[in-house]
Amino acid sequence: MDMTNILILTVGTRVKIVEYFKALPHVKVVCTDASLNAPALYFGDVHYQMPRFTDPTYLDRVLEICEAEDIDGILPIIDTTAFMLSQNQQRFSQKNIKIITSPPEAVALSYDKRKLARFCHDNQLPTIPTFESLSDFKCAREAGQIDFPVFVKPAIGSGSVDNYKVSDMTELEAVLVDKTNMIIQAFVDGPEFGIDAYCDLETGELVDLFVKEKLLMRGGETDKARSVDQEPILSILRDLVRRANLRGPIDVEFFYDHGQWLISEINTRFGGGYPFAQACGKNYPQLIVNNLNGERNQVQNFEYPLNMILMKYPEVVVSSMDSNVLLQSKVG
Amino acid sequence: MDMTNILILTVGTRVKIVEYFKALPHVKVVCTDASLNAPALYFGDVHYQMPRFTDPTYLDRVLEICEAEDIDGILPIIDTTAFMLSQNQQRFSQKNIKIITSPPEAVALSYDKRKLARFCHDNQLPTIPTFESLSDFKCAREAGQIDFPVFVKPAIGSGSVDNYKVSDMTELEAVLVDKTNMIIQAFVDGPEFGIDAYCDLETGELVDLFVKEKLLMRGGETDKARSVDQEPILSILRDLVRRANLRGPIDVEFFYDHGQWLISEINTRFGGGYPFAQACGKNYPQLIVNNLNGERNQVQNFEYPLNMILMKYPEVVVSSMDSNVLLQSKVG
Numbered sequence: 098m099d100m101t102n103i104l105i106l107t108v109g110t111r112v113k114i115v116e117y118f119k120a121l122p123h124v125k126v127v128c129t130d131a132s133l134n135a136p137a138l139y140f141g142d143v144h145y146q147m148p149r150f151t152d153p154t155y156l157d158r159v160l161e162i163c164e165a166e167d168i169d170g171i172l173p174i175i176d177t178t179a180f181m182l183s184q185n186q187q188r189f190s191q192k193n194i195k196i197i198t199s200p201p202e203a204v205a206l207s208y209d210k211r212k213l214a215r216f217c218h219d220n221q222l223p224t225i226p227t228f229e230s231l232s233d234f235k236c237a238r239e240a241g242q243i244d245f246p247v248f249v250k251p252a253i254g255s256g257s258v259d260n261y262k263v264s265d266m267t268e269l270e271a272v273l274v275d276k277t278n279m280i281i282q283a284f285v286d287g288p289e290f291g292i293d294a295y296c297d298l299e300t301g302e303l304v305d306l307f308v309k310e311k312l313l314m315r316g317g318e319t320d321k322a323r324s325v326d327q328e329p330i331l332s333i334l335r336d337l338v339r340r341a342n343l344r345g346p347i348d349v350e351f352f353y354d355h356g357q358w359l360i361s362e363i364n365t366r367f368g369g370g371y372p373f374a375q376a377c378g379k380n381y382p383q384l385i386v387n388n389l390n391g392e393r394n395q396v397q398n399f400e401y402p403l404n405m406i407l408m409k410y411p412e413v414v415v416s417s418m419d420s421n422v423l424l425q426s427k428v429g
Numbered sequence: 430m431d432m433t434n435i436l437i438l439t440v441g442t443r444v445k446i447v448e449y450f451k452a453l454p455h456v457k458v459v460c461t462d463a464s465l466n467a468p469a470l471y472f473g474d475v476h477y478q479m480p481r482f483t484d485p486t487y488l489d490r491v492l493e494i495c496e497a498e499d500i501d502g503i504l505p506i507i508d509t510t511a512f513m514l515s516q517n518q519q520r521f522s523q524k525n526i527k528i529i530t531s532p533p534e535a536v537a538l539s540y541d542k543r544k545l546a547r548f549c550h551d552n553q554l555p556t557i558p559t560f561e562s563l564s565d566f567k568c569a570r571e572a573g574q575i576d577f578p579v580f581v582k583p584a585i586g587s588g589s590v591d592n593y594k595v596s597d598m599t600e601l602e603a604v605l606v607d608k609t610n611m612i613i614q615a616f617v618d619g620p621e622f623g624i625d626a627y628c629d630l631e632t633g634e635l636v637d638l639f640v641k642e643k644l645l646m647r648g649g650e651t652d653k654a655r656s657v658d659q660e661p662i663l664s665i666l667r668d669l670v671r672r673a674n675l676r677g678p679i680d681v682e683f684f685y686d687h688g689q690w691l692i693s694e695i696n697t698r699f700g701g702g703y704p705f706a707q708a709c710g711k712n713y714p715q716l717i718v719n720n721l722n723g724e725r726n727q728v729q730n731f732e733y734p735l736n737m738i739l740m741k742y743p744e745v746v747v748s749s750m751d752s753n754v755l756l757q758s759k760v761g
Contacts, residue, residue: 110652110742134644134653136740312466316648318743320442321466372745405747408468410442411650412744413704415737 100125101386104168106159106178107150108137112414113372114174115140117382124386127166129159136414150178156185163194170195170389172345172367179366180204195298197345197385199365206341207363210280211252217360220340223333224360225352226283231273234281245269246284253278287354289361291319292327292334293374295381296343298388303338305384305397306331307374309407319370324377324405331399333358346371346381373407432457433718436500438491438510439482440469444746445704446506447472449714456718459498461491468746482510488517495526502527502721504677504699511698512536527630529677529717531697538673539695542612543584549692552672555665556692557684558615563605566613577601578616585610619686621693623651624659624666625706627713628675630720635670637716637729638663639706641739651702656709656737663731665690678703678713705739 102125103118105111109130115137118126126141131149138144145162148155159171159182171194173179182189183201190196198204206213214227226243228234229252237243249272250260259276262284263269273279294306306327313321330351337349337360348368352359371381378401384394434457435450437443441462447469450458458473463481470476477494480487491503491514503526505511514521515533522528530536538545546559558575560566561584569575581604582592591608594616595601605611626638638659645653662683669681669692680700684691703713710733716726 110740112742113745134738134740136742369743372743373747376745376747402749405749406466408442408466408746408748409743410444410468410746411701411704411741413445413708414740414742415705415708416740417734417737 099123101170101389102127102166102168103385103389104129104159104162104166104171105137105141106147106171106173106182107131107135107175108141109135109175110137111174111367112137112140112412113375114367114382117375117380118386121383121386125166127162127168129162133416136416139414139416150181156181156188160188160192163189163192168194170197170385172197172385174366176204176208176364176366180208183365195389197298197388199296199344199347200342203341203343203363204365207365209253210250210282210362213360213363214280216341220336222337222340222360223357225285228281231270231281234269243283248282248284249273249279250282251278252280285352285354285359285361287352289314290325290330290351290353290358291322291368291370292330292347292349292351293368293371293379293381294334294338294347294349295384295394296338296345296347297384297394298344299393301339301342301344302394302396303335304394305379305381306334306399307377307379307401309370309373312406318409319373320409322370322373322407324373324401324403324407326403327399330358333360337363345385370407374401376407377401377405431455433502433721434459434498434500435717435721436461436491436494436498436503437469437473438479438503438505438514439463439467439507440473441467441507442469443506443699444469444472444744445707446699446714449707449712450718453715453718457498459494459500461494465748468748471746471748482513488513488520492520492524495521495524500526502529502717504529504717506698508536508540508696508698512540515697527721529630529720531628531676531679532674535673535675535695536697539697541585542582542614542694545692545695546612548673552668554669554672554692555689557617560613563602563613566601575615580614580616581605581611582614583610584612617684617686617691617693619684621646622657622662622683622685622690623654623700623702624662624679624681624683625700625703625711625713626666626670626679626681627716627726628670628677628679629716629726630676631725633671633674633676634726634728635667636726637711637713638666638731639709639711639733641702641705644738650741651705652741654702654705654739656705656733656735656739658735659731662690665692669695677717702739706733708739709733709737 104127108128128138128141128144129147179198182196183204186196217224246264289311308327309322310325311319346367348364350362436459440460460470460473460476461479511530514528515536518528549556578596621643640659641654642657643651678699680696682694
């Protein structure tokens with residue numbers, strides 16, 4: 098059987114993702130990172146140190162590696178490279194190399210919360226009420242559509258940097274002084290859910306999903322979660338996938354508030370919590386390899402064990418500075 | 430051969446520590462935590478859910494488990510339980526159960542930075558210049574012993590919560606308003622080192638050590654480090670171990686500043702970065718088991734490979750909420 102060769106960019110600490118591909122038969126896994134201290138580099142078959150994605154030669158370098166390693170598909174696992182690749186899809190499709198992410202308009206929804214809010218509004222998808230300016234917020238408040246407390250955060254950005262819970266107008270005006278590109282959102286306090294889903298690269302169909310309730314967050318990452326039923330969220334997710342034309346692995350975040358599922362974030366790449374889905378039996382790397390081999394994926398059965406508790410813990414790996422070869426892993 | 434039975438308290442996410450003991454022959458590993466969502470619980474032989482250490486019945490419960498599981502030694506791996514156990518050592522020694530940590534006066538150095546500063550001063554050990562009050566700081570500044578910038582932090586506490594870099598007196602006075610139990614320290618900018626060492630429980634001798642330079646910190650934990658030579662730091666560490674009467678596994682943090690090694694923190698328990706030492710060939714769990722079996726440990730050769738790059742990444746584990754049995758781990 099022919100080999101399927103996948104290039105995973107900016108692998109960082111995403112060791113599990115690399116391992117899942119490596120466990121598939123007839124797959125060569127090529128990894129890159131800007132730093133040789135990225136542990137996941139050493140879990141594939143081949144690794145390359147690359148310039149940062151801001152380097153003007155970055156895409157040329159990616160193409161060089163594709164040529165040298167006979168790459169069939171490129172998987173970006175951080176937002177910035179997902180965006181860059183989706184914008185330059187043609188340079189790769191010419192050479193018959195697939196980009197494993199969504200088209201640029203969809204990737205844009207993942208990094209600009211204003212775009213996501215407008216998109217949801219235009220497509221009648223439920224999301225957190227979002228205002229792009231103080232005057233918009235004031236109008237809505239006078240119309241009785243929203244009130245304090247609200248949440249103020251940068252339109253572009255992730256994690257909880259520069260996020261403020263604000264309880265009155267004086268405080269809101271103070272927080273917004275000297276800041277641009279901030280959004281004002283309704284303060285939502287309900288439980289938070291993360292969906293890891295796969296949208297077929299060929300058909301765009303939602304072919305598999307896994308829903309977890311977040312139990313413990315640390316530094317923007319889910320450390321503990323619980324697997325929950327996908328049924329209540331399926332139709333909204335299907336709508337979203339179709340309307341946003343999402344492709345490949347996605348990670349969609351929802352709040353459940355007053356009986357409503359509200360879309361709070363879309364990531365057009367593997368989410369940091371994907372290993373929980375794989376531990377419960379999902380295998381999106383296999384679906385990706387099927388697509389790279391020209392096969393369409395059938396819709397899966399959407400089943401997985403419920404009420405599983407998913408927990409993260411730190412694993413260590415050691416490499417020699419001189420040889421950059423992995424010497425030890427999972428020393429027990 | 431007789432079994433050695435060890436009880437590890439509040440295991441949390443310290444899966445690696447549990448695994449290292451589990452890998453030793455003739456050792457039974459009993460784990461406890463207040464939460465059944467603590468992943469390390471499921472890596473030992475037996476686990477118990479316990480009340481929090483603040484519960485008045487906590488020690489009774491520990492003794493009950495010791496009786497039920499015929500425990501030879503108890504390993505605390507967080508500061509609070511280390512302190513509580515060291516203070517109540519007698520209740521356990523009566524029953525021939527060893528507490529694997531330092532005596533209470535030494536454990537106190539690990540949670541109150543004022544005590545550590547006074548201890549180092551009284552014992553001529555190098556540490557970061559530390560002032561317990563604004564007036565002390567002002568006196569020292571007038572005497573030309575210290576100047577801005579300084580670092581202000583709580584005397585008791587870990588991580589970087591409530592830590593401030595302060596550049597002038599106005600700012601310093603503002604930061605200290607309404608706060609008690611804060612210390613003022615010289616701002617040290619040099620590279621930071623962490624030492625994982627083992628002090629024999631019987632003899633108190635420093636029997637092994639491993640020194641790493643910290644390359645990347647995240648949320649108070651070392652995510653990347655490099656193994657470095659122990660020689661320059663050995664004599665200070667030996668002095669510290671002897672004068673503070675340290676016992677069992679310790680984690681000592683140093684800054685290297687202007688040609689000086691400065692003690693910045695002592696933890697009288699396994700540090701979060703200990704798995705790096707084990708990955709480089711150390712095996713303190715074996716030294717602990719030797720001590721529990723009544724053997725004294727000889728001083729080891731202090732050797733390990735230098736310039737190894739040590740990297741952390743997230744591993745996942747899944748347990749069923751209903752049965753609390755580990756179902757899957759390291760799904761690859």
